[in-house]
Amino acid sequence: MLNDLENLHRACFPDKPWSAQDFADLKKSGCDIIASQNGFIVWRTVVDEAEIITIGVRPEARKNGIATAMLTLVENDLKKRGVKKIFLEVAENNVPAKKLYEQNGFTQINIRPKYYDGVDAILMEKNL
Numbered sequence: 001m002l003n004d005l006e007n008l009h010r011a012c013f014p015d016k017p018w019s020a021q022d023f024a025d026l027k028k029s030g031c032d033i034i035a036s037q038n039g040f041i042v043w044r045t046v047v048d049e050a051e052i053i054t055i056g057v058r059p060e061a062r063k064n065g066i067a068t069a070m071l072t073l074v075e076n077d078l079k080k081r082g083v084k085k086i087f088l089e090v091a092e093n094n095v096p097a098k099k100l101y102e103q104n105g106f107t108q109i110n111i112r113p114k115y116y117d118g119v120d121a122i123l124m125e126k127n128l
Helices: 002-012 020-028 066-080 095-103
Strands: 032-035 039-046 049-057 085-091 107-116 119-127
Touching: 002 020, 002 032, 002 039, 002 049, 020 032, 032 066, 039 066, 049 066, 066 085, 066 095, 085 095, 085 107
Parallel strands: 049 085
Antiparallel strands: 032 039, 039 049, 085 119, 107 119
16 A cells, blocks of 8 residues: 555655655654545644645646545545644645635634745645
8 A cells, every 4th residue: 555655645746756755754643644646635633733744746737626536535534533734834825725725614723934945835724
């Protein structure tokens, strides 16, 4: 499974692919992962808060609702576990991702200057 995640991440993010070991380390650190043939989502839960670490969808499968469906699955699971808020960070210049998060109820709460190789990170949250 970890090799499949590595290949899927490479397809989604060819400029900065994660290795199977990166995914193993995330699992060891307490992250959860949902993956399909065309996409994946990684998140971490601490008490009553969660953080979306990353979402990826193969370029040829984008704009078909896969990311929204994965977010919905995670949110439903988190609600059952008593989570009250979800946080995430997104690069300021990643317009499609920002739009996805805004359409799914996330709001900007802060900025981390030059967080992504000189690009600001937008910190967002959603109350569940």
